[in-house]
Amino acid sequence: MVRWNRIFSILLVAVTLAGIALPGTATAGYAVESGLEKFSGEMHDFEEITFWDLLPRVRLLHITLMILPACFFPGELLYTLCILLPFGFRRVTGRTILDDDFRLDLYQEIAANPGVGARVLGKMVGVSRGRLRYHLDMLIREGKVAAVAYRNRTGYFARSQRHTDLQQRLLIALREETLRTILGHLLESPDTTRNDVAERLGLSGPTVSHHMQELEVDGIVAAERDGRFVRYRLSEGVREFLSRHPGDLPPRASRHGGLPHRKDTARSPEVLSG
Helix, strand or coil, rough: CHHHHHHHHHHHHHHHHHHHHHCCCCCCCCCCCCCCCCCCCCCCCCCCCHHHHCCHHHHHHHHHHHHHHHHHHHHHHHHHHHHHHHCCCHHHHCCCCCHCHHHHHHHHHHCCCCECCCHHHHHHHHHHHHHHHHHHHHHHHHCCEEEECCCCCCEECCCCCCHHHHHHHHHCCCHHHHHHHHHHHHHHHEEHHHHHHEEECCCHHHHHHHHHHHHHHHCCCEEEEEEEEEEEEECCHHHHHHHHCCCCCCCCCCCCCCCCCCCCCCCCEEEECC
């Protein structure tokens, strides 16, 4: 143990003497300098190169990557169509819109009953309002059916049947109970007064006046003053249309019961064209 202590002391003295004797160690001085380089103010950006400056193999790789998606897309599209077609999917167009049995029946009902409203139409075909609206929108979109708004009502017309604006307003008016009653009486008794209409049909005077004023503004009824009275009659265009289309005439009016609803069941082949 004493021997190792003596060896350690000799080594310690030897290292200390060597450190003092060697230059640049204990006697050397220290210089402290900043570790950050001074910013010169110059920006070193990437050099802009064009596509044609690239290596040929790099250009070929770029072209291949751009073309490959376009090459696979037609194949993927064809594959998707092959999967969907067996499940009965097809694009609805103007030529195929009436291939569906329900839409064909709906279109025939509209053609046979021009000016019919959605509520009555729904009862005719026996479907919910949502399904009826969906197929009506498709028929309108493909130009088979037109929707016409008149007196807070919407009537539907087949575009294969040509109707003027006056005729469309008339046909929608004939779908309303009170108006159908008044127009039926004017057809039977031209130049009638408000009191005659009110007494014959069991309506109040203000009700008749209100409807007569609106029908006059719409061009369906013409009014002419005769002393203290105002006489009403159907306009020439309305009377002429009803004379040429007896199927659109309202049924004969009763004295106080108004006019019963008319149900058109006849369908002519020409309404399916267009």
